[in-house]
Amino acid sequence: MKALVIGSGGREHTLAWSLLQSPRITEVFCVPGNGGTARLPHCRNLAMAPNDFEGIARFALVNNLELVVVGPEQPLAEGIADYLQDQGLKVFGPCQAGAQIEASKAWAKALMTEARIPTAQAEVFDTESAALAYLEQQGVPIVVKANGLAAGKGVTVAHTLAEAVEAVTEVFSGKFGEADSQVVIEDFMTGQEASVLAVTDGQTIVPLMPAQDHKAIGEGDTGPNTGGMGAYAPTPVMTPDMMARVQSEVLEPAIATLRSRGIDYRGVLYAGLMITPAGEPKVVEFNCRFGDPETQAVLPLLETPLDTVMLACIGGQLDALELQWKPGAAACVVVAAEGYPDRYPKGMEIVGLDAAAETGALVFQAGTRLKGDSVVADGGRVLGVTGLGDTVEAAIANAYAAIDKICFENMYYRRDIGYRVKDGV
Numbered sequence: 001m002k003a004l005v006i007g008s009g010g011r012e013h014t015l016a017w018s019l020l021q022s023p024r025i026t027e028v029f030c031v032p033g034n035g036g037t038a039r040l041p042h043c044r045n046l047a048m049a050p051n052d053f054e055g056i057a058r059f060a061l062v063n064n065l066e067l068v069v070v071g072p073e074q075p076l077a078e079g080i081a082d083y084l085q086d087q088g089l090k091v092f093g094p095c096q097a098g099a100q101i102e103a104s105k106a107w108a109k110a111l112m113t114e115a116r117i118p119t120a121q122a123e124v125f126d127t128e129s130a131a132l133a134y135l136e137q138q139g140v141p142i143v144v145k146a147n148g149l150a151a152g153k154g155v156t157v158a159h160t161l162a163e164a165v166e167a168v169t170e171v172f173s174g175k176f177g178e179a180d181s182q183v184v185i186e187d188f189m190t191g192q193e194a195s196v197l198a199v200t201d202g203q204t205i206v207p208l209m210p211a212q213d214h215k216a217i218g219e220g221d222t223g224p225n226t227g228g229m230g231a232y233a234p235t236p237v238m239t240p241d242m243m244a245r246v247q248s249e250v251l252e253p254a255i256a257t258l259r260s261r262g263i264d265y266r267g268v269l270y271a272g273l274m275i276t277p278a279g280e281p282k283v284v285e286f287n288c289r290f291g292d293p294e295t296q297a298v299l300p301l302l303e304t305p306l307d308t309v310m311l312a313c314i315g316g317q318l319d320a321l322e323l324q325w326k327p328g329a330a331a332c333v334v335v336a337a338e339g340y341p342d343r344y345p346k347g348m349e350i351v352g353l354d355a356a357a358e359t360g361a362l363v364f365q366a367g368t369r370l371k372g373d374s375v376v377a378d379g380g381r382v383l384g385v386t387g388l389g390d391t392v393e394a395a396i397a398n399a400y401a402a403i404d405k406i407c408f409e410n411m412y413y414r415r416d417i418g419y420r421v422k423d424g425v
């Protein structure tokens with residue numbers, strides 16, 4: 001069986017790799033993929049854009065592809081799943097109406113209110129003046145979110161009024177393109193964040209192994225937020241009791257409410273959670289896709305073939321499937337180009353990838369491309385190095401041992417991924 005993965009990040013390299021672990025998958029195509037997917041055995045990159053719906057459909061139909069997996073949120077928000085399904089293809093990823101859960105923060109908040117899902121209190125504003133007046137009244141700390149997709153840059157956790165005002169002004173200045181029409185201002189929450197990625201066929205929803213990621217660029221979770229600098233699974237903060245609460249208080253109500261709105265949501269529903277000091281799970285955000293880099297830590301632990309899971313979601317048979325997991329833990333450390341998430345250089349040659357893989361780690365490539373026989377950096381987040389082990393601590397140590405073999409100019413990574421587990425905090 002042949003499959004196609006849309007996207008070019010570390011998540012997509014992981015999806016392609018994971019699909020190829022299945023005995024049924026013979027070949028995977030990536031649109032457009034990266035240096036890692038170009039070198040993956042039985043995998044081929046296609047020089048097409050993720051928004052070339054027509055070209056992707058034509059290729060998939062002519063080559064009898066039996067599964068299309070959409071990695072990033074942007075094509076989902078643009079309706080790629082609807083388009084490809086209408087062409088008769090099997091697509092893993094929600095319809096455009098469902099993808100609003102990530103594409104519009106205001107829409108997601110309204111859904112959470114209707115579903116009585118625990119989340120921070122929030123208000124939505126269409127004008128800058130009304131938003132600024134609300135900020136004055138609420139004070140800080142406070143969270144300012146651009147309503148639409150903003151490539152991970154639309155959320156500001158403001159600790160001063162000046163920061164909050166600047167964030168609101170930025171949103172209404174058009175900095176985030178279509179994200180500028182509305183702003184969501186919500187109460188600041190404290191606690192530990194966790195990521196529960198769940199798969200669903202629109203009726204049944206099943207959580208994957210819970211993960212925790214580190215969004216901030218700097219050690220000690222300091223500095224600006226990024227797409228994620230490292231992740232590990234499982235995370236001790238998500239105890240079996242907490243997972244049961246997330247299932248009944250978050251995941252099931254979300255799917256039931258989507259269904260009541262006539263939305264047949266099939267794919268991943270990613271609940272970004274805050275576990276408050278009082279032990280309450282509250283939703284920070286929903287995403288309509290796999291997390292990056294959480295995927296690099298979660299999928300290597302999945303024993304059930306990924307295509308089986310995805311086809312059960314597409315076919316509405318998830319209730320008949322019991323997910324199997326490998327024992328142990330995984331930790332992914334993201335290796336970035338110095339300067340990310342702002343300006344960073346590209347084109348540096350990466351050496352030591354084979355030596356890193358020989359340690360037993362999984363080296364997933366993100367912002368890379370091939371240049372002749374070399375792999376060169378081509379993005380902010382360059383690699384995701386996943387270590388495996390009996391425990392999270394062992395997995396973290398194995399990830400760092402593999403990174404020690406890798407070198408490129410301006411290489412940057414956090415040395416404290418998983419510190420909460422290691423330090424018991």
Ligand code: GLY
Pocket residue numbers: 213227228287290291292293294
């Ligand atoms: N790691 C955060 C995200 O995928 O949105």
